[in-house]
Amino acid sequence: MAGRLRAPTGRYGGKSAEERQAERRGRFLEAALRLFGGSPGYRGTTVASLSEAAGLSTRQFYEEFRTLEDVLAALHLQVNDWAEEAVLAAFVDAQGLPLTERVTAIFRAYAADVTTDPHRIRITFVEIVGVSPRLEEQRLARRARWVELICAEATAAAERGEAAPRDYRLAAAAFIGSVNGLLHDWSAGWVDATLDEVVDELVRQLLGILRPPGWTPTPAL
Missing domain, CATH: 1.10.357.10 (Tetracycline Repressor, domain 2)
Structure with a gap:
């Protein structure tokens, strides 16, 4: 599911843009599993709190997803x-x-x-x-x-x-x-x-x- 912002391209830190994107997406999903599947649950989670739990920015969230x-x-x-x-x-x-x-x-x-x-x-x-x-x-x-x-x-x-x-x-x-x-x-x-x-x-x-x-x-x- 494409986000609304364009993700960066090229290699950085030895990883391709696709590898970095997959890593970010995985971190958001891991954080969502903890928050949506625990406390506060899906309805109590915000983009900001999910991004914080993933150790990423809200800008990076919107590079991967449109909505929670x-x-x-x-x-x-x-x-x-x-x-x-x-x-x-x-x-x-x-x-x-x-x-x-x-x-x-x-x-x-x-x-x-x-x-x-x-x-x-x-x-x-x-x-x-x-x-x-x-x-x-x-x-x-x-x-x-x-x-x-x-x-x-x-x-x-x-x-x-x-x-x-x-x-x-x-x-x-x-x-x-x-x-x-x-x-x-x-x-x-x-x-x-x-x-x-x-x-x-x-x-x-x-x-x-x-x-x-x-x-x-x-x-x-």
């Missing part, structure tokens, strides 16, 4: 990208495992990533909600991406005879709602359980969707 909403949008995508990378890596590592073990490993990888820093949970589940129509569209688009990932894995499992054959879109959307709500409530201290217990409960829900009562796996040919 642009920062929140970029940070929300970054946090989701981190979680998606963790999940995709777990998919590779869990190939060949039985369904229950595979689902557990993949979901534990997701939970471990989003809960590794409480600031990430707040960005994902709290600060992004209700900011603007634009960010609502982005939030729902990323949620839809998670739904599609679950549907793809569930459909593949059904084709292997490991899960019930069905259209998983509605069930996947409902499951993502459970994930978001329970992880948010756990992080806020409203759920008296360990993270392992929370993950186990969510895995049980997902397995119940994949293997409803009365259905049995089809032996592989």
Whole structure:
């Protein structure tokens, strides 16, 4: 997302203009993770306070972003990208495992990533909600991406005879709602359980969707 001011060009201190720009952008996002995801939160942060936390100037802020909403949008995508990378890596590592073990490993990888820093949970589940129509569209688009990932894995499992054959879109959307709500409530201290217990409960829900009562796996040919 381009800012309103032109960034300097050429090499300085052994770094190219692109490298310096990437470094500045990273510092703003790191500071935003602390402020938006902690205190005072997105709505309590100003351009001046964010710039100060990043150790940069407001002029440098406007070289990278137009508004604080642009920062929140970029940070929300970054946090989701981190979680998606963790999940995709777990998919590779869990190939060949039985369904229950595979689902557990993949979901534990997701939970471990989003809960590794409480600031990430707040960005994902709290600060992004209700900011603007634009960010609502982005939030729902990323949620839809998670739904599609679950549907793809569930459909593949059904084709292997490991899960019930069905259209998983509605069930996947409902499951993502459970994930978001329970992880948010756990992080806020409203759920008296360990993270392992929370993950186990969510895995049980997902397995119940994949293997409803009365259905049995089809032996592989």
